Amino acid sequence: MPRFMGFVRMEENIGEPPQSLFGAMDAYIGERAASGVFIDGGGLYGTEDAVNFVVRKGEVTRVDGPYAEAKEVVGGWSLLEYATLEDAVADQEEFARLHAEHWPEVTVVATLRQISGGPDAPEA
Secondary structure (H helix, E strand, C coil): CCEEEEEEEECCCCCCCCHHHHHHHHHHHHHHHHHCCEEEEEECCCHHHCEEEEEECCEEEEEECCCCCCCCEEEEEEEEECCCHHHHHHHHHHHHHHHHHHCCCCCEEEEEEECCCCCCCCCC
């Protein structure tokens, strides 16, 4: 079955999500974990302790956070497995709708990307 990574991007330091979102996400993730769709995932701390290694022209440079130039940061991730791409897309939309319903004042970008299985992986 195809595997996917889900990412949640948002502005940093916008405060805690409302308790209703935590409750809705607990139910949403619990259902998907029970069905085998949700494999793993979680929230991420802010960029204050993040470390980037930038490779440019054969040189490696370490850049420590926080990153003032960052407008959005990845605030959470998930590893998911669905029978079809269509199932994955529909479920990611439901995930986004939970955020719209429970935290409407915040802009959230919920991204879904299929995990490559190697050189023979499908292009779409």
